[in-house]
Amino acid sequence: QVQLVESGGGLVQAGGSLRLSCAASGRTFRTYAMGWFRQVPGKEREFVAGISVSGGISTDSAASVKGRFTISRDNAKNTVYLQMNSLKPEDTAVYYCAAKGGPQVPTSFTVYDYWGQGTQVTVSS
Numbered sequence: 001q002v003q004l005v006e007s008g009g010g011l012v013q014a015g016g017s018l019r020l021s022c023a024a025s026g027r028t029f030r031t032y033a034m035g036w037f038r039q040v041p042g043k044e045r046e047f048v049a050g051i052s053v054s055g056g057i058s059t060d061s062a063a064s065v066k067g068r069f070t071i072s073r074d075n076a077k078n079t080v081y082l083q084m085n086s087l088k089p090e091d092t093a094v095y096y097c098a099a100k101g102g103p104q105v106p107t108s109f110t111v112y113d114y115w116g117q118g119t120q121v122t123v124s125s
Contacts, residue, residue: 009119
């Protein structure tokens with residue numbers, strides 16, 4: 001069992017930065033691939049970034065965030081991060097972290113094992 005708690009969301013002006021954190025409980029964090037997703041009302045949850053057990057970063061990040069968002073993990077702290085730079089109003093969403101057992105980093109939200117409660121990110125123009 002893994003519990004995930006996101007933090008770091010908030011209101012920021014366009015062009016600004018935020019760093020989201022996702023703290024995981026349990027001693028098995030290092031055995032899970034981690035993903036960040038986002039969702040706006042009426043739309044499906046979108047894969048933003050993912051990182052494997054070994055720290056390999058998925059190349060399947062959403063095209064809209066490539067070059068602006070960076071995922072990282074600190075296994076000693078049981079935490080995964082999402083650094084978001086050059087934020088745009090269209091990045092406004094609820095951001096979720098998720099954990100998936102195994103070496104791969106899926107992009108489909110349907111296969112992840114555990115989810116956090118989400119943190120709101122609002123980017124004003």
